[in-house]
Amino acid sequence: MKNIFLIMAIVLFSASACKKSISLEDPIAEEDINIIVQETETPNVYRFINGQIGNTAKAKWNLGNSEEAVGDTVIGKYPFKGNYTVKLSVFNGIKIVDKSIQISFKNDNLDLDPVYGFLTGGPNATNGKTWVLDSLIDGHVKLVNNGSTTPWNKLAKTNKGVYDDELTFKLAGKECLYKNNGNSYCHGGTIDGVTQFRLKELNANWGTVTSSTADGGDLMINYTPKDAVQHWEMEIRGGKHYLQLKGGAFFFFYRGISNVIEYEINSINENEMVVTHYETAPASRAASLWRDQYTLIRKGYQRP
Template structure:
């Protein structure tokens, strides 16, 4: 088995043409002809899907194209043909006078399944059991899914795309499917492709910036994996490419696992550029690392920058509002203005913050805040859901939730406090000591005026803090 796999990873070298000469050099000989390009081929005695080739041609270099996406160099080489079929093998020789090529057809009678059971093949395609192949997409949810660095170093020091930063381009909807059957490669771009500025001419465009260009992908493409000087390369046939177009079809594989394909490729028109792309299987999202569990640091007085980043759910909230009654117990200059709007769309208005950690409530488990309820709100009119108290409530509710739950409210911890005094600041304490055993809470919700009613209201809050 190891012998078969080693033959599959053949060496790919770029051909070059010897053109320069000096007036003092000896006179060059005549260019070779295709008739001079001769070679023999013989199947391996143990495995007929391995073919040994020997060149009997003149010249100082012999380069082989096996017609299956792989290549080799040298007078004597071996090509691996795991799939049945006919392959056009081309030998190109180089002499002092020039170069020439000749081809022969290799017929492989049967597919050798053992030669297809290669780890890289299985990871890329899903293996022989995945008849439809494996589809990869750009890893848009993570930074660095498209990056740029110098050719001479494996660093992305010049550019690294933030997560979802190319959502306006024709990149995130591209799908690249690799199939083990026939080594087929299918590129689906939904009508357009994101193109490097220096390669726009191939699409009929012009710079100065990268652009999304209309493009119909080629069909009948194949893929191969070759090894060169200890590095593995993924090669797409006939000018095919993956994702961001830089004019190349050859991708160095930096990492290939079940859920990640990370490649490095050059720019056909900018010699110093090395581009990086990350792909993940279609439908896959990388699991997020668990949040740490720690004592929460919650403090907000609206006069200075606090530790809370506020988010709103329908409610209107002003974090820099002049105190409507700067009297004891709250003489601060600035407070938060909370406006519950009218109508059914605002029956669940609230203010919340989602923390970067899970709350340790074993020692600090009480949330204190000050609230000011104006008497001009309508606390009498009834209009709301049948299951709810239909009037605007003189009430503040604080809820602790697990933001990562499918329905964060379903298993929340809630403490409600009634406000008995209007037109003055009232200090409220919300005791969550009974929830101290929970380790999944990372969201704090403040809801004023009740829920399920359609009545609007204006309220003010200040000095929010988690204490012992």
């Protein structure tokens, strides 16, 4: 059994045995609120305990790894080496009191979350993993609006700056390289009275558009991302992974954002990935529940 970090042992009493009535007359002193930290048998996995267990309402936690939790005892998993701030929030009888600690890890443990390895190929894939649209199946792009779905049939956008696009994800430095061979695809038309709203939004925030050609209600564009090498981040909210692309990269069809280009990872394995983008701007699109689903495959993969 590994040594306990910050404490050698702890005796946990039941809430019924230790429960104390918190009131304005008898609050818990702020200095008495603390976090107990225990290592587990698994590298990069810690147990965090409310030091006033049984004396407070359920504790709330920010685990510093983009996850939150509720309860007097919670588990934090940290796939990546680095420094993290863990924050505990409890009511002491008068106000919410926050206490924080710093924890550090010297090594990665990607076994804690296989999504990172599937996305990038893992630490041994120095060149990363490259993803492309699965253009040989119907519905590789689905546009959804208030329950109505419009799918792209297979090869529907041949020679329109879509199917030669690639996204390569690397674990090292969380690099992302959007290779579009100079051409991309963008939602066109008029939104809330603004002609080619998405094109203006894209050009203002994420890169440079030098020319465009109408394709039905959308646009084929000459596009260069803002950054030569883009980057990615991952947030985990409610048990779901949200992939955020930085520097002007997107999954091959620009459909609009507010302040971040984000995709929910619906499913992922060694060869296939399905992501959904929720339109957040303008407000009318968000209110209509516009979202766009993309089915991708590892470059070179052929379905059996």
